[in-house]
Amino acid sequence: PRTAVVIVGAGPAGLTLGNILRAASVDCVVLEAESREFIERRPRAGVLEEWAVRGLQRRGLAENLLARAEVHTECEFRFEGRRHRLPYAELTGQHHYVYPQPLLVTDLVREYADVHGGDIRFGVRDVRLHGLDTEHPSVSYDCPQTGQRRLVRCDFVAGCDGARGVTRAALPAERVRVARHDYGIGWLALLAQAPPSSDCVVFGIHPRGFAGHMARSPEVTRYYLQCPPGDDPGNWSDERVWAELRERLGAADAPPLTEGPLIEKRVLDMHNYVVEPQTAGPLFLAGDAAHLTAPIAAKGMNLALHDAFLLGDALVARLGKGDTSGLGEYAARSLRRVWDYQEFSQWLSEIYHGTASGDPYRAGTTLARLRRLFTSPTAATAFAEQYLGTDGTS
Ligand code: FAD
Numbered sequence: 001p002r003t004a005v006v007i008v009g010a011g012p013a014g015l016t017l018g019n020i021l022r023a024a025s026v027d028c029v030v031l032e033a034e035s036r037e038f039i040e041r042r043p044r045a046g047v048l049e050e051w052a053v054r055g056l057q058r059r060g061l062a063e064n065l066l067a068r069a070e071v072h073t074e075c076e077f078r079f080e081g082r083r084h085r086l087p088y089a090e091l092t093g094q095h096h097y098v099y100p101q102p103l104l105v106t107d108l109v110r111e112y113a114d115v116h117g118g119d120i121r122f123g124v125r126d127v128r129l130h131g132l133d134t135e136h137p138s139v140s141y142d143c144p145q146t147g148q149r150r151l152v153r154c155d156f157v158a159g160c161d162g163a164r165g166v167t168r169a170a171l172p173a174e175r176v177r178v179a180r181h182d183y184g185i186g187w188l189a190l191l192a193q194a195p196p197s198s199d200c201v202v203f204g205i206h207p208r209g210f211a212g213h214m215a216r217s218p219e220v221t222r223y224y225l226q227c228p229p230g231d232d233p234g235n236w237s238d239e240r241v242w243a244e245l246r247e248r249l250g251a252a253d254a255p256p257l258t259e260g261p262l263i264e265k266r267v268l269d270m271h272n273y274v275v276e277p278q279t280a281g282p283l284f285l286a287g288d289a290a291h292l293t294a295p296i297a298a299k300g301m302n303l304a305l306h307d308a309f310l311l312g313d314a315l316v317a318r319l320g321k322g323d324t325s326g327l328g329e330y331a332a333r334s335l336r337r338v339w340d341y342q343e344f345s346q347w348l349s350e351i352y353h354g355t356a357s358g359d360p361y362r363a364g365t366t367l368a369r370l371r372r373l374f375t376s377p378t379a380a381t382a383f384a385e386q387y388l389g390t391d392g393t394s
Contacts, residue, residue, distance in 0.1 A: 001151075003027045003119070004319050006139040007158040008127055008167050010039055010120060012101065013287030013304035014160030015108035019061055020312030022116040026319050029152055030120040031127055031141055033161075036109060043191055043264060045101040046216045047072075047201075047298035049389045050094040052305045059309075064107045069099035070215065072200055075387070077370060078251040079205040079355070084374045088384035091377075096201075096388065100216050101301060129157055129170045129283065137282045156315060159285040160308075163292050171280045181346065183270040183294065185353055186229040188236055189222070194260025196221045197249075203352065204249040205370060207363070210352040211248035213257075214298075221258075224295075226353060233265040241265075270294040272345065274338055277331045284330060286311050291338045297348050299341040302389060307334050337389070344386040 073089035123144035159167025196215035204211035209226030287304030314326025354366025
């Protein structure tokens with residue numbers, strides 16, 4: 001069997017790419033290690049930037065999202081016992097959409113497979129890439145139904161298999177540079193079966209450590225608590241979690257937190273990486289496979305979509321009209337936004353974690369940085385532009 005593009009991984013990047021290719025009648029096959037039920041339920045991100053939603057909308061992929069997502073226009077910082085609202089939509093004319101990643105993935109799978117009859121194979125094992133230094137690459141895998149090895153020949157391979165995938169390892173080691181940054185910090189990522197406790201995202205900047213509140217839906221809320229890297233979620237009883245959230249998100253006039261059962265407790269070791277170049281011959285990496293940003297600034301899913309838009313349009317131009325310019329520029333255009341978001345994540349990380357660093361100098365500069373956001377409209381606007389990704393880096 002032969003197809004134009006094999007896409008490894010059915011996350012936001014791979015599914016968006018698949019939809020762009022199907023809409024242009026480009027043949028493709030998506031290979032996914034997990035089951036459809038699993039990927040449609042896997043909770044992760046929830047914050048989408050307006051340019052990303054418009055990109056999905058232009059490609060006919062945002063109908064449910066626009067009908068169901070919540071629009072957020074401000075965020076709130078709590079520090080030194082006070083609440084400070086930052087009205088980012090007023091400052092930039094753009095806003096965030098809150099739409100849980102599993103809902104977006106569900107929409108994208110339905111559009112690709114059910115509406116357009118796209119080829120997607122779930123539960124595949126042991127995906128391997130071959131012939132990347134030739135004109136005739138191929139991808140092989142173990143088929144879950146028959147247990148047999150299958151091979152798909154293709155023109156291009158899109159590596160959209162996330163941070164733990166296999167396609168990144170197929171880049172030639174001697175030509176690849178991986179830039180890494182480890183924050184040395186853990187976040188306990190929590191999902192509470194409870195309505196949000198605020199109408200916006202809340203960042204608690206506290207000497208005991210960062211705490212975050214992010215609405216996901218009227219019934220489910222994400223919270224984060226800074227913790228030591230590698231901490232065991234078993235150390236965090238529900239009582240301890242809620243006590244710590246109350247303390248770190250506490251502020252004068254803050255409404256009490258709406259508590260509920262905690263349905264997810266995971267410790268994330270906060271680190272970033274960027275792979276350069278993210279292409280080799282017919283292989284193009286997209287999304288977390290090529291670059292990871294810790295969820296500090298809620299950027300990962302947005303970057304995955306950005307890559308899918310660029311790569312999808314470039315592959316359509318190449319396979320439809322023989323125009324290679326988009327593929328040639330893909331890595332550089334992706335990386336401009338990636339590095340911009342990396343820098344913002346690093347800047348924001350200092351705001352989140354500086355006061356709890358135990359270093360009075362860092363605590364002092366962190367608080368100065370925070371106060372500036374609420375005394376200088378220029379500083380607030382600069383923050384808002386980066387928070388919403390409106391700086392035109394694409
Ligand atoms: P993924 O979503 O990881 O998809 C990769 C797919 O490939 C998966 O389905 C996987 O099963 C499959 N796969 C892996 N290996 C193989 C293989 N060998 N063969 C076949 N298939 C394979 N981002 C935001 O923008 N906003 C947020 O608010 C936000 N919050 C987050 C909160 C948490 C707790 C976490 C963990 C992440 C968060 N992110 C956020 C990041 C976001 O979830 C990721 O950046 C996003 O999922 C990346 O999409 P992707 O398609 O590149 O990769």
